Structures are given as C-alpha cells and as structure tokens.
Amino acid sequence: MSDASGSIEAGLEALSERYRQRFADADDELALRGARAEVLGKKGELTTALRGMKDVAPDQKKSVGELVNRVRASIEDMFEARLAALRQGMLEAELNARPFDLSLPGRLPVGRGHLHPVRQVMDEILDIFKSLGFEASWGPEVEVEANNFTKLAFPPDHPATDMQDTFWVDVAGADPAARPLLRTHTSNVQVREMSSRKPPMAVVSGGAVYRRDDDVTHSPMFHQIEGFLVDQRVSFAELKGVLTAFAQRLYGPDTPVRFRPSYFPFVEPGAEVDVGCVFCKVEDGTRASCRVCKTSGWLEILGCGMIHPEVFRHCGIDAEAYTGFAFGMGVERVAMLRYGIPDIRVLFENDPRFLAQF
Ligand code: FA5
Secondary structure: OOHHHHHHHHHHHHHHHHHHHHHHHOOOHHHHHHHHHHHHOOOOHHHHHHHHHHHOOHHHHHHHHHHHHHHHHHHHHHHHHHHHHHHHHHHHHHHHOOOOOOOOOOOOOOOOOOOOHHHHHHHHHHHHHHHOOOEEEOOOOEEEHHHHOHHHOOOOOOHHHOOOOOOEOOOOOOOHHHOEEEOOOOOHHHHHHHHHOOOOEEEEEEEEEEOOOOEOOEOOEEEEEEEEEEEOOOOHHHHHHHHHHHHHHHHOOOOOEEEEEEOOOOEEEEEEEEEEOOOOEOOOOOEOOOOOOOOOOEEEEEEEEEEOHHHHHHOOOOOOOOEEEEEEEEHHHHHHHHHOOOOHHHHHOOOHHHHOOO
16 A cells, blocks of 8 residues: 555545544534535545545545545435434434414404305395294205296296306206206295295295396395294285385484385285485484485385285195285395495405404
8 A cells, every 4th residue: 555545545445443433423404514514525535535546546535436426425324324324313303392283363453253144134125024923034046947937927938047147056867857057046935935835934044145246236146134934914005014114223213214105926916115315314304315315315124025825726725715925025135225235246246454354
C-alpha cells in the first residue's frame, strides 16, 4: 500500500466514524439532511477527500475506488437508518401525545344559526291554521301526474302540464299513467289525504314545489302552503271566515280583505284573496297607492275556492254528502311582502349578510 492510499483509507474510516456520530446527534430530519449534504453533497467532505485519489499509485486505484464506494454506501445506510429512526420516533410521539379534542370551541366566536326566513314565515302561517283547528300533514315533492294534475281535474292539455311549466322526472319504462314529476303545487296533499281518509277533515300542509319559472318574483323552487276543510254543509261563508281570520292574524286585525272571482280547475267557485296593501297604509288607517301594489291599494296573497265535486269523485268521497273548501299560497311572496324584499332570488343565495338580518 502506498502512502497516498494508506492515508486515504485512514481518512475515509475517520470520516465514516465522524458522520456516524453526526447522524446520531441530529435530532430532527432537517439537521440530519444538513449533515448528509456536508458529507455526500457536491462540495461534501467525501467528494473533497476523493481529490486525493490522483496521488494513488495506478495499481491501487481499483482497490481504493472500491473502498470509497463501500464508505459512500455505508454512510448512505447510516443516514437511511437514522432517518427511519427519527420518523418512527415522531410517529410514536404523535401517538403518545394527548389526543386533540375536536369538540373544543373554536378560537373565533361563531354566531348562532337560526331558521331560514322562509321557514320562519312558513311556520308562522302553519301555526295560525293549527290554532284555527287544522291538523298539519305532509306530501312528497316527487309526485305522480295523477295526484298533481289528473285527480285535481286538470284537463290533459292544460298549459301547467306543459314542458314549459313542469319538471318531469324521466324514469325509463315508467307507466305513462303514473308519470313522475316534481310537484308544481302543494294541492297534491289534498288528493292524498282525501283519498286515504274519511271526512270530516281540516288539514294544512307546507313544503317545496317546483316550476320552470325564473325572474325577480318567480323562482324554480319555492314554497307553498295548502289548506282544506271537508265536512257536511261547508259553504263559501266558512271559507271567507277562516281566510279573513287568517289574513288579519298575519297582517293585523284592521287589515281589509277582499275575495275576487278567479279560476282553478279543482275548485268551483274559485277566488283570489287580496289584502289591503301593507306598504302604502298611512297613519290614519287609509291607504294611498304605491309601486308594490301597482297603485291598486291591494296585494294578492292566495288562491282558494270550493272543492270541485269532480275532485271528490276522483278521491272516493261522496260529492252529494260532502262539500269543502281549499286554499293555497306562496310562502316567499308573504316573506317578501313582510320584509320588503324586492327580488326573490336573494332568499336562496345563502349570503350570511342577508340571512343574519332575520
Ligand atoms: C296554485 O298553485 C293553487 N294550487 C293554489 C290553490 C289551492 C287554489 C287550493 C285553490 C285552491 P297558483 O299557481 O296561483 O295556485 O300559485 C299560488 C301562489 O304560489 C302564487 O300566488 C304565488 O304567490 C306563488 N307562486 C307561483 N309561482 C311561483 C314561483 N315560480 N315562485 C314563487 N312563488 C310562486
């Protein structure tokens, strides 16, 4: 062995020993990687030591070369072993640490939520009818054509059944007599209740309905409330009494209420109910005219009428023995009038700055 190769060999062994200690002393991954760069990096100590190779005798170059590779591999192994040990230690520390309590309150104060304004108004309306003796019921939003249209005496070519107005649900192989759709009104609850029980009954129901509508006062999804009462000898007088009591509870006891003739296929006679405009009422109780009521002094709030005998027959109720009335209203419309909201779409944008106002 030449002097050069002997001193390289001794140097490499010392280097290897030094880095075994350096790696052992590194107590995190960053320090460990720093130490590795110092020995194996481009300007690292091992690379520098190899510069001495040029002085090694040609016949010893091979064995010194092999030694260098062994030392490099052994430093690499020491590094990997220490890295694995550090990672294992971190994992164990994490597992042994006190568990993070997900139920702890956040650092920033979080405002309390509340019911959506549409839901608040819907509950208020339902409560008024419940206090008048109506019982609450429920109906599905995906309905068959018969319960939404046919049994309510809509003629088959009625424009409401048109693709323009109704969302039809495409079900392959569905029976054409039971085509599914998204209900366009809550009057399906009338059909379901009257088909499944015997009068007398007074029912109120609220929920989402769907139409292909979209502008500042019409939304593709909105909410309605439906109510109906069936018994012997029910007349238009009871309809007027119940709906007047309702309107005056909702808008105030001195609110004027009027009934205007109107048409719905499932009632006869049919009417629309208007209340005196809540926006242009002046202090002495008289009403001026305003933009919201289009200078008429009246606001339409619901549709109603005496249940058509044809609807009773479709639901298996004796139309000779029973009469009844029904009504339906848009909840968003009531909420918009109550809070002076000019555009229905803000009710569904879920902007917390808007919702926090209710
Ligand atoms: C009906 O839906 C009848 N089922 C109501 C009824 C029930 C009449 C029982 C007689 C007896 P109409 O299509 O007019 O009626 O809708 C009722 C209310 O829903 C409207 O006055 C309006 O306030 C609301 N409305 C209708 N379309 C929309 C829409 N796209 N967005 C928001 N509200 C709407």
